[in-house]
Amino acid sequence: MDLTQMQRRLVDYTSSLFREGYLDDQFTQLQQLQDESNPDFVFEVVTLFFEDSQRLINELGEALDQQNVDFKKVDAHVHQLKGSSSSIGAQRVKNVCVIFRNYCEERNTERCMRCLQQLKHENSLVKTKLETLFRLQQQILTAGGSIPMWSE
Amino acid sequence: MDSNGLSCIERKLHVLAVDDSIIDRTIIARLLKKYDCKVTTAENAMRAMEYLGLGHEQDTSEGKDLKIGMIITDYSMPGMTGYDLLKKIKESSTMSEIPVVIMSSENIPTRINKCLKEGAQDFMLKPIQQSDVKKLLSNEYSSY
Numbered sequence: 001m002d003l004t005q006m007q008r009r010l011v012d013y014t015s016s017l018f019r020e021g022y023l024d025d026q027f028t029q030l031q032q033l034q035d036e037s038n039p040d041f042v043f044e045v046v047t048l049f050f051e052d053s054q055r056l057i058n059e060l061g062e063a064l065d066q067q068n069v070d071f072k073k074v075d076a077h078v079h080q081l082k083g084s085s086s087s088i089g090a091q092r093v094k095n096v097c098v099i100f101r102n103y104c105e106e107r108n109t110e111r112c113m114r115c116l117q118q119l120k121h122e123n124s125l126v127k128t129k130l131e132t133l134f135r136l137q138q139q140i141l142t143a144g145g146s147i148p149m150w151s152e
Numbered sequence: 153m154d155s156n157g158l159s160c161i162e163r164k165l166h167v168l169a170v171d172d173s174i175i176d177r178t179i180i181a182r183l184l185k186k187y188d189c190k191v192t193t194a195e196n197a198m199r200a201m202e203y204l205g206l207g208h209e210q211d212t213s214e215g216k217d218l219k220i221g222m223i224i225t226d227y228s229m230p231g232m233t234g235y236d237l238l239k240k241i242k243e244s245s246t247m248s249e250i251p252v253v254i255m256s257s258e259n260i261p262t263r264i265n266k267c268l269k270e271g272a273q274d275f276m277l278k279p280i281q282q283s284d285v286k287k288l289l290s291n292e293y294s295s296y
Contacts, residue, residue: 026279033182033282041182048175079228083257084175087279 003145010136011148017133022126027089046130049088053123056081060116064109074112075104081119092122165292166190166218170200170225170237171255176278180224180255183285192218197232197240200225206244220250222292224276227256227263235267242271253288255280 001009017023027042034041056077063074082097100115137147167189171177174195181191194200201207204220223241225234234254241247251273256263264275274291276284 026281029279029281030179033179033186038182045175045178048178052173052175079257080173083278084173086257087173087175087179089279 003140003143006136006140006143007145007148010133010140013136014133017129021091022129024089024091026087030088043134045088046134049084049090050123050127052084053081053093057116057120057123060119064113064116069107069109069112071104071107071112075101078104090122090126093119093126096122164188164190165221165289166192167222167224168192168194168200168203168220170194170197170223170229170234172196172226172229176226176255176280180280180285183280183282184224186282187285187289189289192220196229197225197234197237200237201232201240204241204244204247206240206247220247222251222253222273223247224253224255226278227254227267228258235270238267238270238272251292 018027030042030045060074060077063070063077078097078100082094082101085091085093085097096115096118100112100119103111103115140147165188167184169177169180169184169191170193171180172195177193177195181193184191192203194203198207200223203218204223223237225237227234234256238252238254241250241252248271252271253274253276254264254267254272255276255278257278259277267275274288276288
């Protein structure tokens with residue numbers, strides 16, 4: 001595959017992630033903060049996010065596993081995850097958090113547990129998607145090309 | 153000098169950014185640095201207070217010596233909130249003149265008004281975008 005084909009593939013792949021709702025405009029904001037002096041900015045922030053989201057997902061699992069669920073605690077964790085997913089543009093994860101918080105308010109353990117499953121799923125999905133994105137970018141860089149900027 | 157003409161090399165604005173989320177701290181720091189600010193981050197209000205030389209028997213001049221030009225803080229933080237921090241700064245003998253900006257992911261008018269009433273310079277809704285920071289800094293520089 002030549003450089004132009006690789007770049008085309010990256011643009012198409014990225015567009016699909018936006019189209020399918022995995023990413024929103026906030027991700028583009030992060031891309032715009034990356035430059036020659038901060039070439040790994042997006043990767044850095046995304047890595048921090050997944051470390052944090054895993055921690056929060058683990059804590060949510062523990063919190064919901066209790067005899068008497070502390071919904072305030074559960075809500076606090078979800079609020080954090082909602083914030084960070086919103087900050088990096090992980091739209092689907094954020095959307096699950098919004099619904100999750102409603103069930104916290106209702107003190108509905110069953111529904112909360114289902115939301116947690118959904119969160120795990122969406123978190124894992126977007127992680128895989130972004131790993132693919134970074135791999136495609138790296139291929140281009142290794143081949144001596146530059147990463148094309150797409151327009152919103 | 154960046155192309156937006158907002159940076160001021162002789163008088164780089166030193167901003168203290170306070171947020172308990174490492175993701176948000178990383179993003180706000182980069183946003184501010186893009187506009188040529190010097191940035192120090194703190195992971196909670198207590199650390200921020202220590203950095204500013206506040207919270208002891210007597211406010212020290214540490215904060216003044218650091219030449220902090222602006223404080224940007226998240227509202228919702230465990231323990232001491234951004235609002236509490238705002239109050240402490242405005243009550244202090246050394247830091248009360250420093251503009252304080254509050255960030256929050258929740259658009260709650262009563263919350264915003266409460267902060268503005270307490271002397272917050274501005275309120276920014278998360279997720280913070282480049283245009284928000286640009287606007288904030290251009291307001292700041294135009295008041296020089």
